[in-house]
Amino acid sequence: MQPLLLMDSRHMSLVIDRLCHQLIENHDRFGQSAIIGLQPRGIYLAQRLVSHLGALLPDTAIRHGILDITFFRDDFRRTSKPLLARDTQINFSVEGLNIILVDDVLYTGRSIRAGMEALLEFGRPNSVELMVFIDRRFSRQLPIEPNYTGQSVDSYNNQKVRVLWKEQDGADKVVLLTGEGAA
Amino acid sequence: MNGLSTPHLLGIRDLTREDIELIFSQADHFKQVINQPIKRVPSLRDITIANLFFENSTRTRLSFELAEKRLSADVINFSASTSSVKKGETLVDTVNNILAMKVDMTVMRHASPGAASFLASRVNSVIVNAGDGTHEHPTQALLDAYSIREQLGSIRGKKVAIVGDIRHSRVALSNIWCLKKLGAEVVLCGPTTLIPKHIESLGVRVSHDLRETLAWCDVANMLRIQLERQEVEVPYFPGLREYSSLFGLDRRLLESLSRKIVIMHPGPINRGVEISSDVADHSQSIILQQVENGVAVRMAVIYLLAQGIKRT
Known part of the structure; x- marks a missing residue:
């Protein structure tokens, strides 16, 4: 089945702009805050946020990093594919900071649980918030909810939501995959 | 990307270049882990590893033990000088007795070349060769x-x-x-x-x-x-x-x-x-x-091999 377009490039830009303003509302000039993108695909949204916030808040350096959750996943030895780690780059202490964890799609909540555990290896933050670009509602397996949502999507478990980024995938769009495309 | 091409680490001879590069790429991440404030990850918390050292070792045994603990595995240690090997027990019997205690992976050093390979063909455990005589390390x-x-x-x-x-x-x-x-x-x-x-x-x-x-x-x-x-x-x-x-x-x-x-x-x-x-x-x-790199590399080897251990 053809992928169903949920968001185009223009729509995504509007959403990123709105998310940045929501962050500024809560974190002011990010003096005690940091944005951390989750590997593998939350890092693109995190980078877009940092870049757009840089335009909105000139002369403000925003702490940001990327975090790999591989070693904290709860499906080790439960998947046919090996779990291989990716880069983590957090060049600051998270101790006492207000952390905004960023991911592209929130589905079961298991990645976010692993992300929070991985984050705590770097210290004890003052608070942790969650921002996701897409929230697949009614599919949670753990009690985890986002603080900031780009868009909520209702979908079946056999479907998949893909957030595509120009720098990685050639175009900005969000699509809903059904059937073989979702496998 | 796939995992290692071999279920055991018996020698470098059995590894492909891709295997070695995979171990190195994962070791990069583990080196980062062992330099963090909390130097431990939970990946192997349901895995038990036996370190069987039939030959003396300080550095290698400690390095393996630390790597295993940093991965949250349960670890048991055995050295030949304090074991029933001295009473005439065979290698396979010794190891099978240890495996009966629900051990998933065996790290072994032995004076006989080929001992790790011998063991891998006879016991039901992932084997890591920590040195077999004058053969491989x-x-x-x-x-x-x-x-x-x-x-x-x-x-x-x-x-x-x-x-x-x-x-x-x-x-x-x-x-x-x-x-x-x-x-x-x-x-x-x-x-x-x-x-x-x-x-x-x-x-x-x-x-x-x-x-x-x-x-x-x-x-x-x-x-x-x-x-x-x-x-x-x-x-x-x-x-x-x-x-x-x-x-x-x-x-x-x-x-x-x-x-x-x-x-x-x-x-x-x-x-x-x-x-x-x-x-x-x-x-x-x-x-x-x-x-220092020894710990990170051994973490990578154990982590990658552990992915092949079936859940019971």
Whole structure:
């Protein structure tokens, strides 16, 4: 089945702009805050946020990093594919900071649980918030909810939501995959 | 990307270049983990690992144990000197008794070449060879190559000299396999009696001139004279003093070279024999980095092999 377009490039830009303003509302000039993108695909949204916030808040350096959750996943030895780690780059202490964890799609909540555990290896933050670009509602397996949502999507478990980024995938769009495309 | 092509780590000979590069890429991440405030990840919390050391070891056993603990595995240790092996129990019986205690992975050092392979074919456990006689010591070769990669950026095209007692060294054989698979040029240097005949068939060159070898190489891996494996009537060389004067590396020789080379040693060091104290502690020596990298590389090996352990 053809992928169903949920968001185009223009729509995504509007959403990123709105998310940045929501962050500024809560974190002011990010003096005690940091944005951390989750590997593998939350890092693109995190980078877009940092870049757009840089335009909105000139002369403000925003702490940001990327975090790999591989070693904290709860499906080790439960998947046919090996779990291989990716880069983590957090060049600051998270101790006492207000952390905004960023991911592209929130589905079961298991990645976010692993992300929070991985984050705590770097210290004890003052608070942790969650921002996701897409929230697949009614599919949670753990009690985890986002603080900031780009868009909520209702979908079946056999479907998949893909957030595509120009720098990685050639175009900005969000699509809903059904059937073989979702496998 | 797939996992390792082998369910055990018996020797470097069995690994593909892709396997080695996968181990290195994961070791990069584990090196980051062991330098974090909390140096532990929970991946192997439902795995039990037995460290069976039928031969003496300090560094390797501690390094494996630390790697296992950093991965949150449960660890049991066994050394031959305090075991029923002394009472006549066979290797397979000993290991099967340990595995009956629900052990998932076995790290073994043994004096007999091929012991790890023998065990892998007879017991139901993932086997990691921590040194089998004069045969292989795969994790040492991996950490050596990883350390070279870290220092020089890559292995391909680099010139590596392995100096010393090649004949009795499992480190040398594993290093040769590993470095050749990764595209390095390798020269072995030592007395004629300590270099096996026909070793050139592995794609290496042989030299008996240390100065010439050091002038050629980017990296010199100085091996220990393994006196414990040289219990023969006719000694392999007249004496340690003569060996040291011909094949020992001291500061004067090191600093007389026209360029800076990297000095490695797998330990334990016999200071004043294969390497002088001031060379061991020299800024060009990466001996302690090798030890640190050993933990990260062993974490990577154990992590990757553990993915193949079936859940019960």
